[in-house]
Amino acid sequence: MRKKTELNIPTALERGSFLKIQYWLNNRNVVAGMTFAQDSQPERNNMALHVCRDREDVLANRRKLAEEVGCTLEDFICTNQTHSINIRQVGTGDRGRGALATDTAIADTDALYTYEPGLLLCCFTADCVPVILYHEKTGLTGTIHSGWQGTVKEITPRFLERLKNQEDCNLEELSVFIGAALSAARFEVDEDVSLQYSRLGYADDLISYHRESRKYHIDNQLTVKRQCELAGVNPERIFIDRTCTYDTKDYFSYREDKACGRHLSFILRKE
Numbered sequence: 001m002r003k004k005t006e007l008n009i010p011t012a013l014e015r016g017s018f019l020k021i022q023y024w025l026n027n028r029n030v031v032a033g034m035t036f037a038q039d040s041q042p043e044r045n046n047m048a049l050h051v052c053r054d055r056e057d058v059l060a061n062r063r064k065l066a067e068e069v070g071c072t073l074e075d076f077i078c079t080n081q082t083h084s085i086n087i088r089q090v091g092t093g094d095r096g097r098g099a100l101a102t103d104t105a106i107a108d109t110d111a112l113y114t115y116e117p118g119l120l121l122c123c124f125t126a127d128c129v130p131v132i133l134y135h136e137k138t139g140l141t142g143t144i145h146s147g148w149q150g151t152v153k154e155i156t157p158r159f160l161e162r163l164k165n166q167e168d169c170n171l172e173e174l175s176v177f178i179g180a181a182l183s184a185a186r187f188e189v190d191e192d193v194s195l196q197y198s199r200l201g202y203a204d205d206l207i208s209y210h211r212e213s214r215k216y217h218i219d220n221q222l223t224v225k226r227q228c229e230l231a232g233v234n235p236e237r238i239f240i241d242r243t244c245t246y247d248t249k250d251y252f253s254y255r256e257d258k259a260c261g262r263h264l265s266f267i268l269r270k271e
Helices: 055-069 148-152 155-165 191-198 220-231
Strands: 020-026 030-035 087-089 111-114 120-125 129-135 140-146 175-178 207-210 215-218 238-240 263-269
Touching (some): 020 175, 030 129, 055 263, 087 155, 111 155, 120 140, 140 155, 148 191, 191 215
Antiparallel strands (some): 020 030, 129 175
């Protein structure tokens, strides 16, 4: 079991009074984590309005999370994720976007960042890789949604390049948290997808071919981790949850059930 670091990363699942949450950071300055699927909650604790049976149940789940982490639902900022490479800096003027309805979410965007406190940045996943970023000195917080399409389009390197070149961010001081996602054993694809990973030039050893099934298996999580390292993030400041969302009952998996809900990976700087 990983020991707690200077960033106060919990060693195991922490159960809040309402919800099961994997906290990556939880101190007086910042809280970041990922919600679980949970049978005791409406829609198994689905957090996504774009894939739900009952909008009010999802809003109730979100309000419970807000209460648990010390904010309100109106502090959430959500995007309409489209597997794009679009990155958006947000501020207090964006507070509440997508919190109550999908039509107010920030359109066609898969990465957010802010320097302002009191904003809970959201990333919805069910097999895709969620990435949470925190730069303690500047107070920058960020989220990235990296499904396989986002990974081969290099949304994470583009995000990090923007932080370095436009925000003058020292990437060696950046903390990166890579959440639970589909494992390589379960990420089975045809040759066309494997070729897109191979063209990256740094993921060939993360691709394997299975002769029996004539399929390729790819480790999307470790590809994202490598992208962070190549961009200049200190490997010792990259934390990864290797849980497979397909094989673990407390997770939503789109590959297992295309009608499933979504986890919410989030980060909130309190002050």
